[in-house]
Structures are given as C-alpha cells and as structure tokens.
Amino acid sequence: MGVGTKTLLLQFASFAILFLLARIGLIYFTDLSGIWLPLVAAIIATILAPQFKVFKTDKGDKICVRWIFLKGVKVLN
Incomplete structure (x- = not known):
C-alpha cells in the first residue's frame, strides 16, 4: 500500500469517526x-477533521x- 493510499484512508477514517460522533451528538x-x-454533521466533521x-x-x-x-504540522513517519 502506497503512502498516498494510507493518507487517503487516514483522512476518510478521521472524517467518518467525527461524522458519526457529530451525528449521534446532534x-x-x-x-x-x-x-x-x-x-450539519458533515459540516462539523469537515471543520474538525485533521x-x-x-x-x-x-x-x-x-x-x-x-x-x-495542534500547533504547526506534525510528521507521522
């Protein structure tokens, strides 16, 4: 799995988790x-997702x- 694919999956997973939490909270x-x-849950997740x-x-x-x-940019690998 390439680095771009890992990045895309991390982006999707963080958005999905925040979307579900926002939806349940709403x-x-x-x-x-x-x-x-x-x-509204999608807007909240878009703003809060890394x-x-x-x-x-x-x-x-x-x-x-x-x-x-987070302050600044954090390098993962």
Whole structure:
C-alpha cells in the first residue's frame, strides 16, 4: 500500500469517526431531522477533521498532519 493510499484512508477514517460522533451528538442534543441532520454533521466533521498530506523529501515520502487542535504540522513517519 502506497503512502498516498494510507493518507487517503487516514483522512476518510478521521472524517467518518467525527461524522458519526457529530451525528449521534446532534440526535441527542438537537431537534434536527431530515436532510439537516447529516448536513450539519458533515459540516462539523469537515471543520474538525485533521488534514493529512504527503510531502516528497530526499529521504522518501512523509505524511504530515495539520489539525486545529495542534500547533504547526506534525510528521507521522
């Protein structure tokens, strides 16, 4: 599995987990229904999900993470 594929899977998994948590939270704490419930959950998950990027360096490809709860960029490998 390539580094780009790993990055894409990490991005999807983080969004999916935050989407489900936001949706469950919205079900319990709001009266949203219909299309509004998944729409608001998707917006919340998009804002809160970390961003994973691949950078090519001399030593190989590096996966970096940027998130609103972290200062700067963190290198994963």
